[in-house]
Every structure is written in C-alpha cells, then in structure tokens.
Amino acid sequence: MAHLRHPPADLPRFAAIIVAAGTGTRAGQAIPKQYVRWRGKPVLRHSAESLLTAGAAPLVVAIAPDAADMAREALAGLDSIMLIDGGDTRRASVSAGLEALAIDAPERVLIHDAARPTLPQPVIDRVLAALDTYPGAIPSLPVVDTIARTKEGVMTGQEDRTTLARVQTPQGFAFDAILSAHRAWDSTSEPTDDAQVLRANGGDVAVVEGSTKLAKLTFPEDFAMQAAPVRMGTGFDVHQLTEGEELWLGGIKIDHDKGLAGHSDADVALHALVDAILGAIGNGDIGTHFPPSDERWRGAESGQFLAHAVSLAADAGYRVGNLDLTIICEAPKIGPHKDAMREKIAELAGVQVDAISVKATTTEKLGFTGRGEGIAAQAAATLIREDFE
Ligand SMILES: Nc1ccn([C@@H]2O[C@H](COP(=O)(O)OP(=O)(O)OP(=O)(O)O)[C@@H](O)[C@H]2O)c(=O)n1
Ligand SMILES: C[C@](O)(CO)[C@H](O)COP(=O)(O)O
Numbered sequence: 001m002a003h004l005r006h007p008p009a010d011l012p013r014f015a016a017i018i019v020a021a022g023t024g025t026r027a028g029q030a031i032p033k034q035y036v037r038w039r040g041k042p043v044l045r046h047s048a049e050s051l052l053t054a055g056a057a058p059l060v061v062a063i064a065p066d067a068a069d070m071a072r073e074a075l076a077g078l079d080s081i082m083l084i085d086g087g088d089t090r091r092a093s094v095s096a097g098l099e100a101l102a103i104d105a106p107e108r109v110l111i112h113d114a115a116r117p118t119l120p121q122p123v124i125d126r127v128l129a130a131l132d133t134y135p136g137a138i139p140s141l142p143v144v145d146t147i148a149r150t151k152e153g154v155m156t157g158q159e160d161r162t163t164l165a166r167v168q169t170p171q172g173f174a175f176d177a178i179l180s181a182h183r184a185w186d187s188t189s190e191p192t193d194d195a196q197v198l199r200a201n202g203g204d205v206a207v208v209e210g211s212t213k214l215a216k217l218t219f220p221e222d223f224a225m226q227a228a229p230v231r232m233g234t235g236f237d238v239h240q241l242t243e244g245e246e247l248w249l250g251g252i253k254i255d256h257d258k259g260l261a262g263h264s265d266a267d268v269a270l271h272a273l274v275d276a277i278l279g280a281i282g283n284g285d286i287g288t289h290f291p292p293s294d295e296r297w298r299g300a301e302s303g304q305f306l307a308h309a310v311s312l313a314a315d316a317g318y319r320v321g322n323l324d325l326t327i328i329c330e331a332p333k334i335g336p337h338k339d340a341m342r343e344k345i346a347e348l349a350g351v352q353v354d355a356i357s358v359k360a361t362t363t364e365k366l367g368f369t370g371r372g373e374g375i376a377a378q379a380a381a382t383l384i385r386e387d388f389e
Contacts, residue, residue: 014128015106016056016170017097020044020071020114021064021086028220034114035070036223039317039385042074043217046117051170052078054124056110060100062086062093089190091197095182098175105175111194112170118213118317119170127172130206135177136198139210140165168210171195177203212315228385231318233279235272235379237286241372249327249334249375250341250358251303251348256332260375263292267302269327269358269377273345274302276323276381277309281316306348313383321382322355328369328376334360 024033034044044061051059057080063071065085075081084100086093094111101109108131112119123139130137143166147159171194178194181201191197195205217223245259248267260266274286289312290297290305310320323345327334334341338358346353363370 013106014056014108014110014172015058015060015101015175016051016110016112017060017062017094017101018044018047018051018112018114019062019086019090019093019097021062021067021093022090022115023064024115026218027223029223031070032064032067033217033223035067035074038117038217038223042070043117044071044074044114045078047112047114047119048075048078048081050119050121050124051110051112052080054121056080058082058101060084060097061114062097090192091182091185091187091190094194098179098182101175102179105179107175108172109175109178110170110172111178113216115216115218116169116214117217118211118215120211120213123168123209123211123214124170126208127170130208131172131174134206135174135203136195136205137172137208138193138195138205139168139170139214140207141168141210141212142166165207166210167193167195168214168216169193173198173203177201213317230321230385231280231383233276233281233381233383235275235277235279235285235381236376237268237271237275238368238374238376239266239268239271240374247332248302250325250337251306251344252337252340254332254337258372264290264297264300264305265302268375269325269341269379270302270306270345270348272377272379273323273325273349273381274305274309276379277306277313277320277383280381280383281313281318283312283316303344303348306345310349314386317386318383319386320349320351320355321384322351322357323349324357324380325359326378327358327360328363328378329360330362330365330370330372334358 020034027033029036035042059080060082062084087096127137143161143164147161148155149157181197184201185197239260239262241258242261243258245261247254247256247259248265250269271286278285341358342353342356346356368374369376
C-alpha cells in the first residue's frame with residue numbers, strides 16, 4: 001500500500017493526513033465507526049478516495065495499531081497511502097502523521113477526520129486556495145441555532161451567533177508551520193482541532209465556506225439515514241379555489257376562472273411533491289421549511305420550495321429517482337398541461353422528463369373537489385442514494 005505516486009501536473013500538490021485512530025465510542029457501532037460500511041463502502045474509504053482524486057500525495061492514514069487489518073481492507077487497491085500508528089488522542093494522531101511526513105516534508109498538508117466521509121472537491125479547492133495567503137485555513141458553516149449558556153439546567157445567557165462558526169475538516173496548513181505548532185503545543189491540554197494549535201503558535205487561520213455534506217458521523221443516529229439505497233415518501237395537499245387568484249399547478253400558470261388561495265402561489269401539486277421528497281428523507285414537511293408565518297414566502301413561486309427539497313435530499317446523500325403526481329379536480333382539464341408540468345418538474349428536480357409522471361382524476365362530482373371548491377394533489381417520490389448505481 002505504500003506505492004507513492006505523484007499527482008498529475010495539473011492538480012495542486014499537497015499531502016494529506018486522515019486521522020482514523022479513534023474508538024468511535026459515541027457512535028455505538030459494533031466496530032470503530034471509520035470501518036463501518038456507509039453508502040456502499042467503509043466510512044474511511046470515502047474521504048481517502050476524495051483526497052487521492054484531488055491529488056493528495058502521499059496520504060497518511062493514522063490508525064489504531066490493532067486495526068491494521070480493517071484499515072488495509074477498507075483501503076484495498078488505493079495507491080499513495082501510508083498507514084501509521086495514531087495516538088491516544090486526536091492531537092497525538094495528527095502529530096504522528098505530521099512526523100511521518102516530515103521525513104520528506106511537503107509544502108502544504110490537509111488534515112481530515114475519517115469520521116467526515118463526504119468530502120466535496122470544492123471544499124478542498126477553497127481550503128487550498130486560502131493557503132496561498134494564510135498559513136492555515138478551515139472550512140466552516142454558520143451557526144443557525146441560538147446558542148445559550150446554561151447552568152444546572154437553566155439558561156443563563158446567550159452568545160452572539162453571528163461571531164461564531166461551526167468548524168469542519170479538512171483543515172489546511174503550510175506544513176512547516178503546523179509541524180512547529182504541534183511540536184510546541186503544551187500537552188497538558190487537548191485541542192479539539194489543528195487550527196487552534198496553529199493559532200496558539202502565532203499562525204493566522206483563514207475561514208472558508210464548508211459544506212453540510214461534510215457532517216461528522218458522531219452518534220448512532222448519524223448512521224441511520226445511510227441504510228437504504230432507495231427511500232420513498234408521499235405527500236398530500238389541498239388548496240381552496242377562489243375567484244381573483246391566478247391558478248398555478250405543477251409549476252405552470254393555467255388560464256382558469258378561479259385560482260388557488262394560499263400564502264405562497266398555492267401550487268398544490270408542487271407542494272405535494274415537496275412533502276413527498278421531505279418525507280423520503282425524514283426531514284419534516286413544507287410547513288417546517290417554509291412556514292406560512294414567514295413573510296418571505298408570501299406569493300412565493302413554489303418551484304423554489306421543490307428545488308430546496310431536492311437540495312436537502314442531496315445534502316442527505318440522495319437524488320430524485322422518480323416523482324409520481326396525481327392532481328384531483330373537476331376543472332380545469334389537466335391533460336393539455338401535463339407535458340409542460342412534467343418538463344417544469346423535471347427541470348426543478350434535476351432529472352429526465354421520463355422520471356416524472358403527472359396524472360389527473362376527478363372525484364365524480366363528489367366532495368369538495370367534485371363541487372369545484374378546491375384542488376387536491378397527492379404525490380409519491382423515490383430517492384436514490386447518490387453512490388448507488
Ligand atoms: N486518538 C484518536 C482519537 C480520534 N481520532 C480521529 O479523530 C476524528 C474525530 O474524532 P471523533 O469523531 O471524536 O472520533 P472518536 O474519537 O473515534 O469518537 P468518540 O469520541 O465517540 O470515541 C476521527 O476520525 C477519529 O478517528 C484519532 O485519529 N485518534
Ligand atoms: C476536528 C473537528 O472535527 C473540527 O470540528 C472536531 O473538533 C473534532 O472533535 P471530536 O470531539 O474529536 O469529534
């Protein structure tokens with residue numbers, strides 16, 4: 001496994017360290033979490049492949065000494081990998097990786113948690129680009145929740161979240177700067193990341209945009225979403241037909257004597273599709289993400305709701321497989337508009353038109369749809385795990 005190769009000339013040159021020597025105690029899996037199969041392959045292999053594809057050479061992987069067989073199996077067939085023994089803490093594992101690289105020191109190094117399997121190339125690019133200016137760079141996400149200070153179960157204050165960020169890996173460094181910083185660290189305390197180590201030694205750290213896809217697998221529930229290669233969800237919605245409103249259905253404006261009433265454009269068909277997608281990823285419903293109490297969504301085009309649901313599915317590791325929609329009304333006639341709706345929905349969902357079905361039915365003049373008081377829609381969605389062929 002120690003066949004080192006150089007990256008193609010057009011790729012940025014850097015070394016990388018993946019720290020994979022932890023026990024994964026909080027994840028509660030039968031084996032350390034970095035060796036658990038996740039989205040088709042061991043957790044560790046995902047980011048190893050991403051870093052190698054991005055041009056990391058060599059890629060040092062710090063493992064627990066008793067996990068060598070699992071590590072070799074997880075990384076089988078990958079070139080440019082150096083397996084080394086990690087330490088008792090994350091810091092010690094990183095230090096061991098840096099010392100292994102110091103023998104033939106690279107200019108730059110990325111340090112990454114094995115526990116963050118999905119590593120988008122644009123994040124690597126942003127971190128490396130920041131190293132042109134700074135000795136350190138970290139990907140981060142904004143804090144979206146209120147951050148409270150607490151004592152004995154009672155809130156005692158709050159932080160100004162606009163000054164805070166959630167820090168991820170890979171963290172990038174000028175190699176000599178991070179090696180010196182680790183060597184100088186006072187080992188009576190443990191840093192939670194390497195940016196702290198660099199800053200403690202006087203190095204500036206740039207903050208670049210991270211990715212929700214980089215989420216760390218920490219607890220058992222973080223593994224829950226990964227099991228199924230295909231997930232399905234259903235959605236249902238109703239809006240009232242009233243005079244003086246435009247009629248939007250399936251992303252298409254239809255000439256009709258009445259339109260649907262609602263906080264947004266009231267496109268009942270797209271709303272049912274949004275709920276079907278959110279249902280498939282277990283992420284609430286349209287009201288959770290676009291509450292009617294929020295003035296931003298007054299009169300909003302529902303196409304943006306569908307596009308957002310698709311992006312949430314992508315964040316969870318899924319793409320749309322197919323969408324099946326049934327519109328329930330006496331009028332207008334849906335048939336003449338079906339193809340336009342299919343095309344619009346396919347565009348919003350990022351799939352081919354043949355993955356979209358639009359059907360319509362009446363309720364034989366029964367009930368509120370039969371009396372023309374409203375339109376209902378129901379939908380089913382399948383989502384396919386991104387790595388599933
Ligand atoms: N002695 C250690 C401890 C942690 N890590 C690595 O540091 C990363 C981030 O740590 P964390 O998610 O906390 O992993 P664990 O320490 O394994 O988890 P836990 O705290 O639940 O045991 C992981 O990829 C982990 O393998 C490491 O290389 N060496
Ligand atoms: C390095 C890190 O992933 C940055 O967010 C994080 O600090 C690791 O913490 P852990 O407790 O070792 O998981």
